[in-house]
Amino acid sequence: MAIQKPRGTEDILPGQAEAWQYVERKAREWFARYRYREIRTPLFEHTELFQRGVGETTDIVEKEMYTFADRKGRSLTLRPEGTAGVVRAFVEHKLYAEPDVVKLYYLGPMFRYERPQAGRQRQFHQIGVEAFGSADPRLDAEVMELAWRIFTDLGVQHLRLDVNSVGCPMCRPRHRQALVEHLAGVKDELCPDCQSRLVRNPLRVLDCKQERCQELTQDAPTVLDHLCDACRAHFDAVRKALEALGVPYAVNPRLVRGLDYYTQTAFEFVVEGEGHLAGTICGGGRYNGLVAELGGPDVPGIGFAFGVERLLYVLAAQGTRLPADAGLDCFVIALGEAAKGEALVLAQRLRAAGLSADVDYLDRKLKAQFKVADRYGARFAAILGDDELARGVVQLKNLATGEQEAVPLADVAEAVRQRLNRSEG
Ligand SMILES: [Zn+2]
Ligand SMILES: [Zn+2]
CATH class of the missing domain: 3.40.50.800 (Anticodon-binding domain)
Structure with missing residues (x-):
């Protein structure tokens, strides 16, 4: 019997690959205009990198990684996302020694053990950027504008940019405390996942996809209510710069990123529509604590990533014609x-x-x-x-x-x- 591809993988055949090349070419063109340069990191890394760089308490690290021992017994993991490897390389090669903003982009396959569904595979492909070395709120706006340019250039319709601030290690404990107090009253009604999140990572309860949990947290205090002066000023400046650039956005105080090294700006590009079509196509934000977390100096960073399968699925469902054959x-x-x-x-x-x-x-x-x-x-x-x-x-x-x-x-x-x-x- 002929061997078939593993579940959750796809062959990208001639006639389909042209659309992939088109998306990649458009992304590269826009990256070059903003002075982003390509970095290629390994498909597998030491497992510890993702435990530290993605976070022990995330679904990715807890349930979804392809982790294996090599022939010498070292624990390796197929990369489940792009940022951790890029930050590792940034630190390992001392790219921070450049007295400059370092702008990097990557594209390639990532691996997560998830239930395959429309636009979601176990081997999937991401395109993303990381910019290191500046905490300037105008850079946050530029990063969002770059993603917005790419999506509008590709013809994505019904696109919405949600923006939030998740604060910093100074102001977050106050919010955390208010949130835990608020959720204590409804603790027993939360889903089992959220009950454990409540202990380990309460912010992520706000992120739960369960309808009941969303109802219960409707009036929960948001980080925005508890921002310190510096984070408030940063958020206001980001919004001002987005407005100057003419990028439409909405403030979504429920948009969270549950890990300590995520700071201030968090954003998502969401496609509005029915069923499978609706949802997030791109996520990003500031991570001023990540470089230090991975053993580098205290260098701020910001980035985004989007999935190519998901994007192509949305474009096809919206009826956008993409190149199929160059003839x-x-x-x-x-x-x-x-x-x-x-x-x-x-x-x-x-x-x-x-x-x-x-x-x-x-x-x-x-x-x-x-x-x-x-x-x-x-x-x-x-x-x-x-x-x-x-x-x-x-x-x-x-x-x-x-x-x-x-x-x-x-x-x-x-x-x-x-x-x-x-x-x-
Ligand atoms: Zn703060
Ligand atoms: Zn829940």
Whole structure:
């Protein structure tokens, strides 16, 4: 029996990969405009990195990691997210020695043992950025604006940006205490997960997806009510900068990130809609304590990440057309033995000129070769028979308009290029 792919993985086939390349290309273009540079970190890291960098009490670390012992018994984990590895590399290579804001981006597969569903896989792909070295609230706004640019450029509709401040280690204990006091009254009605969160990480009760828990925490005190002066000023400045940049947003005081090294700005891009379509497509925020948590100096950071599968799912569901096949500039049709040899050389010349070209290798008749050209999405056919060969020309046919003319063999590449430019003009 043939072997099948593991549950929760996908093969990205030709015809689908073009949409992936398109999203990646758009993201890279926008990253470059904001001076983000690519970093590539390993797909697996020491398990401890994620325990410290993602947090022991998170669902990711508690339930979802692919952790294994290597042949020497060391505990390794397939990366479940991108930030921890980037911060590790930032510290390990002392990138903080640059007296500058360091802007990094990454893209690639991540791994989480979750129940697969629409737009959610066990091997999934994330694109994200991290900016280190500045606590300036304008940088928070720029990071959000960058994500907003990418999504609007890709044509995401019904997009909402939720923004919040989760405070800092100075002001959070006050909120934590008020929250615990508030929740003590409804403790027994909370879901089992939340009852344990209440002890270990009460902030995350606000994040629970259970309807009953959301009802019970409706009037719970939010961090926004307890911000210290510095966090209040930071949040106000972030909002002002977002407004100056013309980025629409809503304050969502229930937006939380339950770990100590997350500070101040937290944000999410949410798609509004029905059922599976609705939900978060991108999350991010400030993590001024993370670099130090992972053994580096006290350097502030901020970033975001979005899942490519989820984004493509939303775009498809919203009816956005994405590139599926780039087609072919020219298919070279050969008739007769001598012409076949010459067709290969002509294809070579077209390719060397930067055009895409192919020839028939299955000994097809003229009509069948035209059908192939059509199937390949060819824009031009260069027809080469013994007669044309003797005259040193090809019949160059525009397959969209049907126009056809004889072009000297040596000029075919240039002729195709000119006609392509004209039709694009
Ligand atoms: Zn504070
Ligand atoms: Zn709950």
